[in-house]
Structure formats: C-alpha cells, structure tokens
Amino acid sequence: xxxxxxxxxxxxxxxxxxxxxxxxxxxxxxxxxxxxxxxxxxxxxxxxxxxxxxxxxxxxxxxxxxxxxxxxxxxxxxxxxxxxxxxxxxxxxxxxxxxxxxxxxxxxxxxxxxxxxxxxxxxxxxxxxxxxxxxxxxxxxxxxxxxxxxxxxxxxxxxxxxxxxxxxxxxxxxxxxxxxxxxxxxxxxxxxxxxxxxxxxxxxxxxxxxxxxxxxxxxxxxxxxxxxxxxxxxxxxxxxxxxxxxxxxxxxxxxxxxxxxxxxxxxxxxxxxxxxxxxxxxxxxxxxxxxxxxxxxxxxxxxxxxxxxxxxxxxxxxxxxxxxxxxxxxx
Numbered sequence: 001x002x003x004x005x006x007x008x009x010x011x012x013x014x015x016x017x018x019x020x021x022x023x024x025x026x027x028x029x030x031x032x033x034x035x036x037x038x039x040x041x042x043x044x045x046x047x048x049x050x051x052x053x054x055x056x057x058x059x060x061x062x063x064x065x066x067x068x069x070x071x072x073x074x075x076x077x078x079x080x081x082x083x084x085x086x087x088x089x090x091x092x093x094x095x096x097x098x099x100x101x102x103x104x105x106x107x108x109x110x111x112x113x114x115x116x117x118x119x120x121x122x123x124x125x126x127x128x129x130x131x132x133x134x135x136x137x138x139x140x141x142x143x144x145x146x147x148x149x150x151x152x153x154x155x156x157x158x159x160x161x162x163x164x165x166x167x168x169x170x171x172x173x174x175x176x177x178x179x180x181x182x183x184x185x186x187x188x189x190x191x192x193x194x195x196x197x198x199x200x201x202x203x204x205x206x207x208x209x210x211x212x213x214x215x216x217x218x219x220x221x222x223x224x225x226x227x228x229x230x231x232x233x234x235x236x237x238x239x240x241x242x243x244x245x246x247x248x249x250x251x252x253x254x255x256x257x258x259x260x261x262x263x264x265x266x267x268x269x270x271x272x273x274x275x276x277x278x279x280x281x282x283x284x285x286x287x288x289x290x291x292x293x294x295x296x297x298x299x300x301x302x303x304x305x306x307x308x309x310x311x312x313x314x315x316x317x318x319x320x321x322x323x324x325x326x327x328x329x330x331x
Contacts, residue, residue, distance in 0.1 A: 014236070016205055020198040031190035032183060039179035062136050065145035065160040068094060072104065072158050073149045101161040106154055118142055121161060133157070209237035216244055225252040268325065275318055279311035286311075 071091050092114055095102055101115025124144040127137045134148045147158045212229055219227035225248055231241040286304045295301045 016202050020202055023198060024194055027194045028187055028190040032187050035186040036179075036183055039182060043175050043179065061143050061162050062145060065100070065136070065162075066147070068100065068102070068160055069145065069147035069149075069158045072102065073147070073151070073156070076104075076149065076151050076156060099162060103159040103161070105157045105159070111156075115161065117161070118163070124161075125159065128159075205235070209233075209235075209241070213237075213240065213244065216241075216248075220248060220251065225255060272318060272322060276315060279314045283308050283311045 068091065071094070075091065091102070094100075095114055101117065102112065103110060103114075103117075103121075104112040120139050120142045121144070124137050124139060124142060125146070128135055128144060128146045131137070134146045136143070136145045138144070141163060143162045145160045147160075149156045149158060209231065212231060216227060216229045228245045228248060229241045231238060286308050289295055290301060290304050295304045
C-alpha cells in the first residue's frame, strides 16, 4: 500500500492524463479481445465436443428423421419431376436447423445431396443394405436413417445422416449472435468502467490541491495573512502554492508598511500641531500686547511686529513642509 501511494504521489497531472489516454484505448481493447477469445473458445468447444447437438439421443434423431423422410417423400410426390432438386430445396432450412444431411438416390443415381458427407457414410449405407435397405444404424460418431419410397413406379432411397458432435447451423448462428451481443456489452461496460476509474484517477490529483487553494484564499480574504499553504507534492500545483505563499507574505509586509506609515503620519500630525501652536500662541500674545498698548513707543511696537513676522514665517515654513509631505504620500 505504501509503495502504491508513493508511486501515485509522484505522478503529476500531465503523466496522469497521458496514462489515462493510453488506458482509455488499451483497456477496452484488451477486455473486448479477452471476451471475444472466450466466445470463440466456447463456440470451438461446442463444435468439437457436441455442445450444439440438435438431438439428445438416437431416439430423437430417429423420430426427426422419420418426419423429414415423410416430408421428402411428400415433396417428391407433389413435385413436377422435371427438377427434383428444386422440389427438395424447400426442406434445407429444416435440415440446417437439426444439423442433418440428406441424400436422395434413385436407380443407383444421386438426385439430391444436402449437407456434408463423411468417410463412414458408405459403411453405414452398406450396413443398411444388409438389413434390408431401410432402417436405422449408428457407428457412434455418425447416425443414418434410410427410408425407401415408390413414387409413380420409381423407387427412391432417402438417406438422412446426423453426427452427434455436429453443431447445427441454427445453433451456430445463435451462438454467433449471442457472442456479438456479449462483445457489444463488453465494449460498453469496459468503456464506462475505464472512464469512471480514469476520472477518479485524474480528478483525485486535482481535487485536493484545489481544496487547499480555496481554503487559502478564504483565509486571506478573512484577514488571516499569517496563513501559509503546506503542499509537499512536486506537480503542477507546487509553483502555484509557492506563489500563493509569496503573495501572502507580500500582503502581510504591505499591511505592516501601511500600518507603520499611518503611525508615522499620526505622529507627524501631532508634532506639527504642537509646532504650529507655539508660534500661533506667540503671535496672539504680541497682537494682544499691541492692542492693549503694552508697546507704547514706536521702537517697542516695531519689535513686536518683527516677532510677529518671524513667527508667521515659521508657520509658513511648516505649512510648506506639510504640503511637501502630502505630495510625497500621494506619489
């Protein structure tokens, strides 16, 4: 588990996207190929070991063969006799459905043949001839039912063959259709499963860093400039988190400088107020002295006025400094 966590931890988002794109193609293909191979294997085993047998035992084959032979005889009786092969073509579907082969002979000449033959067919036909030319025989791997019919003075031998291990055409068709359906569902299921897994595989790498960043932004907006993001993974979010911490540090430093400047401005205003009060008090006192007649001689009056002028000049210099400081603060 630790190895797995260490491995997934060192995979950045770019690598995860590359891996997800590769897996999005390879996983459905692999699952489809595996299920396709299983379906082919099932069909192959059915062909080899008789999973598609149309009859459970020889008695079933005997009953079915009698029904087919009666249909063949009826077709021969109702046919035009000009093209007997066409007259018998209508029962091919029934033969395919039951994995049966049909041979119709007349005057030692084959007039209709449907289905595949085997090397043991001749031996079975000889065995039936030895039994009187009709009946049922079996060699274990091949079964034969022979029925003789006389139609308009012509004798016909109707031979129906069946292999117990032979897969019928209908059964094979059903197996192929079912295999195709299974393959389609396998493709859809593998795509959905892979897509769900890969979304979690990629999104899990993005979700946690985003949550950390959102929490960090919320902390800063609430005024907690001491907050820092602790992010140790080396991926695409690492420089973003580092920049966030640097931004928070700069904001804190800026706030500290702003607070320091505000304190300095308050102290300056207090000092300026004190410095302005002193010359204004002096000017007020000397003006009152002049109004009260304290300075009675012209020389005393000129002295008072000189002092008033000096204090006014001091005030003017202070106001110039205040104006210059205001301009510096405004940039």
